[in-house]
Amino acid sequence: MIPDQFxxxxxxxxxxxxxxxxxLIEMRLPRQGLWMALALLSxxxxIVYSLSLQLSPPTDPSASLMPPAFHSxxxxAVFLFGALAITVIALHYVGQGLGGAPGSMDDILVLLTWLQVLRLLVQLGVLVLVLVAPVLGALAVIVAAVWGIYILISFVDAAHRFGNMFKAAGVILLSLVAMAVGLSALLSLVGVARMGGG
Structure with missing residues (x-):
């Protein structure tokens, strides 16, 4: 992709x-290449997130309660890639359950990978803004988050060919619930295994 196209x-x-x-969908990029790109972007x-923490550490005392994964x-990177991979799978199967177009896995994968490209650009921009004008940096984070949700809903709608933004938003909400339930079950199993091992 040349700079002007980008x-x-x-x-x-x-x-x-x-x-x-x-x-993006019509590019028909290979699935293996997309997974590798998603891992690289993670x-x-x-790296950019960790750099932002180093240059502008959070002043909120609750920041010390963040999981260790957010400090390393x-x-x-492993946590982010895992979360993104689960998101791709959840959006695919939940969308299929609600009548989404067949073969949406690759479409969702390419769209979420592109979103990570944009996320990287936003993080770099915010990093510069925070150093120059912290208030503008904080405002940019809020605007990017809201706009990002709108883009994600539009992307899910396009991937599943719903033609209905509300249905796409429902897929995202149900996917979040499914992921939360799955993560809770996994953590419970890990806790039981540790108790049994002890």
């Missing part, structure tokens, strides 16, 4: 996410 796709994603999704995002770039 810039056009970024602009399209921000203001015409449905059209951007169609462009590493890059974790390696652990955070």
């Amino acid at each position: 810039k056009d796709l970024v602009r399209q994603t921000l203001f015409q996410p449905q059209e951007a999704a169609r462009v 590493i890059l995002n974790s 770039p390696i652990l955070f």
Whole structure:
């Protein structure tokens, strides 16, 4: 992808996410390459995130209660990639259950991978803003989060060919619930295994 195409796709994603999704899906990028790109982006995002913590450590006392994974770039990269992989799977199967188009796994994968590219750009931009104008940096984080939700809903809608943003939002909410339940069950099993081993 040449720089002009990249810039056009970024602009399209921000203001015409449905059209951007169609462009990305029609590229038909190989699944293995997309998983590798997602893993690389997880590493890059974790490095930028860790750098932002070093340059501008959180002043809130509750920050000390964050899991260790959020303080270690390696652990955070593994955690982020795992979370993204589970998100791809959850959005695929939940969407299928609600009547989504068949074969949406690759479509969701390419769209979430592209979202991680944008996330990396946003993190780099926020990193600079926080150093120059902390208030603007905080505002940029809020705007990016809200806009990111809208883009994600649009992308899920395009991947499943719903033609209904509310249905796409429902898929995201149900996927979050399914992921939370699955994670709770996994943590419970780990706790039981530790008790049994003790």
